[in-house]
Amino acid sequence: MKALEEKIVREGEILPGGILKVGSFLNQQIDTDFMMEMGEEIYRLFRDEKITKILTIEASGITLAFAAASCFHVPTLFAKKNKSNNVSGEVYRAKVHSYTHGNDFFAVLSREYLSANDRVLLVDDFLATGEAFLGLIEICRQAGAEIVGCVAAVEKAFQEGESRLKSEGLRVEALARVSRMDPETGIAFC
Amino acid sequence: MKALEEKIVREGEILPGGILKVGSFLNQQIDTDFMMEMGEEIYRLFRDEKITKILTIEASGITLAFAAASCFHVPTLFAKKNKSNNVSGEVYRAKVHSYTHGNDFFAVLSREYLSANDRVLLVDDFLATGEAFLGLIEICRQAGAEIVGCVAAVEKAFQEGESRLKSEGLRVEALARVSRMDPETGIAFC
Numbered sequence: 001m002k003a004l005e006e007k008i009v010r011e012g013e014i015l016p017g018g019i020l021k022v023g024s025f026l027n028q029q030i031d032t033d034f035m036m037e038m039g040e041e042i043y044r045l046f047r048d049e050k051i052t053k054i055l056t057i058e059a060s061g062i063t064l065a066f067a068a069a070s071c072f073h074v075p076t077l078f079a080k081k082n083k084s085n086n087v088s089g090e091v092y093r094a095k096v097h098s099y100t101h102g103n104d105f106f107a108v109l110s111r112e113y114l115s116a117n118d119r120v121l122l123v124d125d126f127l128a129t130g131e132a133f134l135g136l137i138e139i140c141r142q143a144g145a146e147i148v149g150c151v152a153a154v155e156k157a158f159q160e161g162e163s164r165l166k167s168e169g170l171r172v173e174a175l176a177r178v179s180r181m182d183p184e185t186g187i188a189f190c
Numbered sequence: 191m192k193a194l195e196e197k198i199v200r201e202g203e204i205l206p207g208g209i210l211k212v213g214s215f216l217n218q219q220i221d222t223d224f225m226m227e228m229g230e231e232i233y234r235l236f237r238d239e240k241i242t243k244i245l246t247i248e249a250s251g252i253t254l255a256f257a258a259a260s261c262f263h264v265p266t267l268f269a270k271k272n273k274s275n276n277v278s279g280e281v282y283r284a285k286v287h288s289y290t291h292g293n294d295f296f297a298v299l300s301r302e303y304l305s306a307n308d309r310v311l312l313v314d315d316f317l318a319t320g321e322a323f324l325g326l327i328e329i330c331r332q333a334g335a336e337i338v339g340c341v342a343a344v345e346k347a348f349q350e351g352e353s354r355l356k357s358e359g360l361r362v363e364a365l366a367r368v369s370r371m372d373p374e375t376g377i378a379f380c
Contacts, residue, residue, distance in 0.1 A: 029303040030266040032259040059248035063256045063266065069222040076220040076253065113219040 001041050001175040004153065005189050007034065008176055014183045018156075019100075026125055026153060027060035038175055039067025042123070042151050045173050046072075049148045052118045053077055055140070057096075057107055057132050061124040064153055068123055077114065079107040079139060094138035096131050107135040116144030127152035127174055130161030137168060149173060156181075157190050191231050191365040194343065195379050197224065198366055204373045208346075209290075216315055216343060217250035228365055229257025232313065232341050235363050236262075239338045242308045243267055245330070247286075247297055247322050251314040254343055258313055267304065269297040269329060284328035286321050297325040306334030317342035317364055320351030327358060339363060346371075347380050 013021040025031035042064075055077045056065035062078050069076040081096075083105055092114065094107045114120070122136045133150050140147050150165050155174030165172045177190040203211040215221035232254075245267045246255035252268050259266040271286075273295055282304065284297045304310070312326045323340050330337050340355050345364030355362045367380035 023300060024303070028268065028270075028300055030256065030259075030268075032256060032266050033263055035256070035266075036260055059252065059268065059270070062249060062252045066220065066222060066225070066253045066256055069220075070226055073223055076222050076225075078218065078220075078249065080218075080249070110213060110218055113214070 001038065003034070004038065004176040007031075008154065008178070009187055012187065014181050014187070018181070020154065020156070020178065020181055020187075022154065030063050032063075035063050035067045036070070038064060038153055039069075039071050041175055042068040042121075042173075043071035045151065046121055046149060049121070050119055051121045051148055053114065053145075054121045054123055055079065055109075055114070055136055056123045057081065057136060060126075061132075064125055065123040068121070068151075072121075075113075077109065079109045079136060082106045082108050092139040092142040094135040094142075096135035097129075099129055099131070107132070107139060109139050111143070114140065114143040114145050118143070118145040119148050120145045121148050122150045123152075124150075125153050127155040127161045127165075127172070128159045130159075130164040133161070133165055134168075137165075137170070151175070154178060191228065193224070194228065194366040197221075198344065198368070199377055202377065204371050204377070208371070210344065210346070210368065210371055210377075212344065216254075220253050222253075225253050225257045226260070228254060228343060229259075229261050231365055232258040232311075232363075233261035235341065236311055236339060239311070240309055241311045241338055243304065243335075244311050244313055245269065245299075245304070245326055246313045247271065247326060250316075251322075254315055255313040258311070258341075262311075265303075267299065269299045269326060272296045272298045282329040282332040284325040284332075286325035287319075289319055289321070297322070297329060299329050301333070304330065304333040304335050308333070308335040309338050310335045311338045312340045313342075314340075315343050317345040317351045317355075317362070318349045320349075320354040323351070323355055324358075327355075327360070341365070344368060 149171035151173040157177040180188040339361035341363040347367040370378040
């Protein structure tokens with residue numbers, strides 16, 4: 001999505017530790033109209049897939065998931081992040097490692113909202129290591145739901161996320177694929 | 191908003207401890223089209239207020255804030271919840287008490303996204319004690335931003351939130367105002 005690449009170049013910042021900061025339009029502050037355009041782009045990519053629900057994880061994936069869901073006219077679901085592994089039969093639960101924070105958490109979703117009748121699109125703002133998506137995949141599998149694909153706004157294509165998700169047999173899309181980012185030479189796209 | 195009252199009666203559950211569970215359409219699982227209708231209702235209420243930004247707090251207020259912001263065509267902002275009071279000059283920060291979880295957290299927002307030039311509408315899914323809104327009010331005051339009003343999807347009108355916010359001199363709106371809820375006799379609205 002050319003407009004997203006241009007926005008990343010214009011407004012993104014490369015911080016120490018390989019962090020691409022896009023807080024001015026993608027998370028923290030959200031460029032609402034542009035987020036709706038990204039939702040429409042996701043609709044174009046997956047419109048023939050008979051999607052019944054869109055699933056993301058709190059918090060920064062929620063607006064993109066919702067923007068896409070408003071085009072598909074299907075419910076938006078988000079898994080919550082829990083520190084503790086509370087034992088309860090009422091939820092699906094998957095362990096996720098956060099490389100940003102250097103710890104593990106559990107992605108949790110109430111069982112009543114996802115079932116074997118669902119065809120689910122997984123959405124998040126970033127795809128890097130793929131950990132968050134793998135957590136959502138695990139939740140869908142616990143539910144017996146069919147996964148239609150994974151889509152991120154921004155992929156760090158130099159990390160292993162895409163190949164990890166593809167090795168699960170899934171379609172993987174990104175609206176912008178960063179091939180290289182460097183504080184000195186800037187950002188390049190695939 | 192009559193349609194919201196009907197949906198609460200139809201899909202809401204009253205849990206022990208005075209919790210109104212509306213996870214099937216308002217949080218966890220979001221009825222996307224209905225959420226957009228609620229956003230349009232917020233637009234009707236505040237359309238003449240020259241709003242420049244809509245501010246909420248993660249995570250369950252985000253979709254309503256975004257749905258409203260898509261009608262106003264302004265940025266959506268969300269404060270993050272932090273457990274620790276990290277000292278940093280780069281953020282606005284306000285202490286919030288969670289009655290649900292029985293602890294305190296800090297609502298945090300980067301300074302770069304809110305300023306004295308902004309006219310801000312505060313949005314959340316619930317208004318009960320008003321604690322989360324008071325945190326957002328504190329953040330706006332640190333920024334010198336003008337607060338246009340507070341709006342919640344659902345107000346527990348039998349709690350003190352509305353009067354606390356009004357005593358701050360603010361306009362307070364809710365799309366549905368629950369006057370009474372009881373597992374035996376059901377839900378009534380103001």
